[in-house]
Amino acid sequence: MTYDTTAPGSAPDPYAVPAPLDLRADVVDLTAAVCDVASVSGDEARLADAVEAALRGYEHLEVLRDGDSVVARTNLGLPRRVVVAGHLDTVPIADRPDQPGTPNVPTWRTVEGDDEVLWGRGTVDMKGGVAVALALAARVGGDLTATADVTWVFYDNEEVAAHLNGLGRLVRGHPGWLAGDFAILGEPTAAGIEGGCNGTLRVEVRVPGVTAHSARSWMGRNAIHDTTPVLARLAAYEPRSVDVDGLVYREGLNAVGIRGGIAGNVIPDECVVTVNYRFAPDLTLAQAEAHVREVFDGYEVTVTDAAGGARPGLTHSLAAEFVEAVLGRAGGAPTAKLGWTDVARFAELGVPAVNFGPGDPLLAHKDDERCPVSQIRTCYDALLSWLTKDTSAS
Amino acid sequence: MTYDTTAPGSAPDPYAVPAPLDLRADVVDLTAAVCDVASVSGDEARLADAVEAALRGYEHLEVLRDGDSVVARTNLGLPRRVVVAGHLDTVPIADRPDQPGTPNVPTWRTVEGDDEVLWGRGTVDMKGGVAVALALAARVGGDLTATADVTWVFYDNEEVAAHLNGLGRLVRGHPGWLAGDFAILGEPTAAGIEGGCNGTLRVEVRVPGVTAHSARSWMGRNAIHDTTPVLARLAAYEPRSVDVDGLVYREGLNAVGIRGGIAGNVIPDECVVTVNYRFAPDLTLAQAEAHVREVFDGYEVTVTDAAGGARPGLTHSLAAEFVEAVLGRAGGAPTAKLGWTDVARFAELGVPAVNFGPGDPLLAHKDDERCPVSQIRTCYDALLSWLTKDTSAS
Numbered sequence: 001m002t003y004d005t006t007a008p009g010s011a012p013d014p015y016a017v018p019a020p021l022d023l024r025a026d027v028v029d030l031t032a033a034v035c036d037v038a039s040v041s042g043d044e045a046r047l048a049d050a051v052e053a054a055l056r057g058y059e060h061l062e063v064l065r066d067g068d069s070v071v072a073r074t075n076l077g078l079p080r081r082v083v084v085a086g087h088l089d090t091v092p093i094a095d096r097p098d099q100p101g102t103p104n105v106p107t108w109r110t111v112e113g114d115d116e117v118l119w120g121r122g123t124v125d126m127k128g129g130v131a132v133a134l135a136l137a138a139r140v141g142g143d144l145t146a147t148a149d150v151t152w153v154f155y156d157n158e159e160v161a162a163h164l165n166g167l168g169r170l171v172r173g174h175p176g177w178l179a180g181d182f183a184i185l186g187e188p189t190a191a192g193i194e195g196g197c198n199g200t201l202r203v204e205v206r207v208p209g210v211t212a213h214s215a216r217s218w219m220g221r222n223a224i225h226d227t228t229p230v231l232a233r234l235a236a237y238e239p240r241s242v243d244v245d246g247l248v249y250r251e252g253l254n255a256v257g258i259r260g261g262i263a264g265n266v267i268p269d270e271c272v273v274t275v276n277y278r279f280a281p282d283l284t285l286a287q288a289e290a291h292v293r294e295v296f297d298g299y300e301v302t303v304t305d306a307a308g309g310a311r312p313g314l315t316h317s318l319a320a321e322f323v324e325a326v327l328g329r330a331g332g333a334p335t336a337k338l339g340w341t342d343v344a345r346f347a348e349l350g351v352p353a354v355n356f357g358p359g360d361p362l363l364a365h366k367d368d369e370r371c372p373v374s375q376i377r378t379c380y381d382a383l384l385s386w387l388t389k390d391t392s393a394s
Numbered sequence: 395m396t397y398d399t400t401a402p403g404s405a406p407d408p409y410a411v412p413a414p415l416d417l418r419a420d421v422v423d424l425t426a427a428v429c430d431v432a433s434v435s436g437d438e439a440r441l442a443d444a445v446e447a448a449l450r451g452y453e454h455l456e457v458l459r460d461g462d463s464v465v466a467r468t469n470l471g472l473p474r475r476v477v478v479a480g481h482l483d484t485v486p487i488a489d490r491p492d493q494p495g496t497p498n499v500p501t502w503r504t505v506e507g508d509d510e511v512l513w514g515r516g517t518v519d520m521k522g523g524v525a526v527a528l529a530l531a532a533r534v535g536g537d538l539t540a541t542a543d544v545t546w547v548f549y550d551n552e553e554v555a556a557h558l559n560g561l562g563r564l565v566r567g568h569p570g571w572l573a574g575d576f577a578i579l580g581e582p583t584a585a586g587i588e589g590g591c592n593g594t595l596r597v598e599v600r601v602p603g604v605t606a607h608s609a610r611s612w613m614g615r616n617a618i619h620d621t622t623p624v625l626a627r628l629a630a631y632e633p634r635s636v637d638v639d640g641l642v643y644r645e646g647l648n649a650v651g652i653r654g655g656i657a658g659n660v661i662p663d664e665c666v667v668t669v670n671y672r673f674a675p676d677l678t679l680a681q682a683e684a685h686v687r688e689v690f691d692g693y694e695v696t697v698t699d700a701a702g703g704a705r706p707g708l709t710h711s712l713a714a715e716f717v718e719a720v721l722g723r724a725g726g727a728p729t730a731k732l733g734w735t736d737v738a739r740f741a742e743l744g745v746p747a748v749n750f751g752p753g754d755p756l757l758a759h760k761d762d763e764r765c766p767v768s769q770i771r772t773c774y775d776a777l778l779s780w781l782t783k784d785t786s787a788s
Binding site: 198200202213214215216217218222224225226227228231232234235239250252254255256257258259260261262263264265266267268271273274276278305338339340 | 608616620626628629662
């Protein structure tokens, strides 16, 4: 990297100990400040320390820490508790699209029409959502009257292997820290509400055969030929579209891999089709598995990977108020989240959850990751109006 | 290897310069002597030198050499010429099945009923055939009157990649050395005649798709699902059995490999089926390719590997006499050779060819490779009766 941290007037060094985060600053400036602290998965300590230190400055918050995850919560004795969560880590830093050789951290800004755009790694996925949560944490239950107790969760290692996921670690180690009636994950949704998520199940369908030299193929049984009905069932399968709590979840049953064959002159004794079932959250994992086994009745089916879905829970009164608050600010009806996300970890704990955050999800992980600052303000305003009694105070 | 070459009375060292080969010795003893010189593919020089030296001892033979291939021929001006060929190399030496830790070279013998059995690497594939040829070379056109001129070919590197094959090298570099009216390859056939060989064609059938995240599978097109008709055509295919020159060749059209898939959450954009067509020698390579393209009409078909078949040529008068001579000694009607063999290299030169040699081909390359010595004598006697005018002299 050619970025020169010693030049006078240069932007901050993303790998240095950062200046204290000012949670009362403008939420867009706070987003930039959070982005400007490099925190690629596994290297979140610098940012987690800054977040923890900033939150400890507010007496209305109880601050907890586990590894590089930080949890802050109000304890106002209110009848309802909301959990707002976001991950601190990003995918690796890339080059700026406009300046090859210069990293896309720290952030920079451009103007597009009436809006300003914040560029750089993390501006979409998902330091905008983190900054919104930090700015709200400083005020909700502090100088602004809260409508619910709130637990703010900032976690590590979302962008890497699932077993490293900080939220998963909290679910296992400190489930009480995540207790609540409704959860919001600040993942990018372009400031729309995406509710729940589909589940995902991966299985291997194994078709047996008997090897033989291909010059005497009739001595064997060709496992690849015998896979024809398996593929035919997949090709003919009509996936469901299911209404769950008012959102429509579209399913899919797809071969994502196929392998068979030993050598160019051998009749194969095995063909394995890897199938991914994306199932609506009206099914449990066990029901999803039973369905797949029924589809491939007569074949050996082995589950290799499974994660349940999450209902959107928008029928809960707290959620309905949230939807109303967001619609009032951002417009747009809630939609179903189709990909599996960490909201399912809340579903495991019985907490309905939605995704709601600034940034176009299609720009996540891209070199030209960037976010219109208006979306950051919209998310902040919508949550503030919902979580506090006097929105004029914002 | 624990074999002790220094022990008094021990068997010869397979890696030492061997004693001169006595081509007038008993043909079974000669087989053992040839087997006892290690000649794993690429290490044939020791045996090729011994073979060349032995053949040069006979004035009726012209001896030629190319690399580790040795060719000896009579030049009697007879109207017909027979080529008898065999490879000098073997697959790697293994442990004796009865003595783990002891290599299966040098050979050893056991008795089974009335027959003796010669054990060890090369006894089947194919030093029995080589020894038969060497023993005959010493006499046919020498002390015994020949019925045809004979070219004896001993070549290297048959058991490894096709481009290294010594016979192929002679076809390319010295096609005149292989000229003849009929050829016999001494590969193991349990002393039966296996005529010609099927051809083999390998193609890749490619099915395209469009990638998408498997959570939004309807945005893509699943190449694996779209491979269903390709497998269905293979499963429904009815291979021919074709009579060529009086022998029946059974064909086969088989998937020998299938691959598709990028990741467990991606709709695959390509699925490739590798298909092997084993075709009867009534088809040329071009005809075989056209047939496969017709079967997979509508799909992209790429030829990756091809080798033409070989007609048995048993309608030739020389061949008919050979069959009669063999039937007189060994019994059993000629059968079609189904696997591709080096006889096809003779077919390239327009020389009809058959396989005929001692040893059960199913024991080739096995650790318990072994040959009933009666088969070695049968092959020797049959060829002698055919190639010489006075069989009583044998």
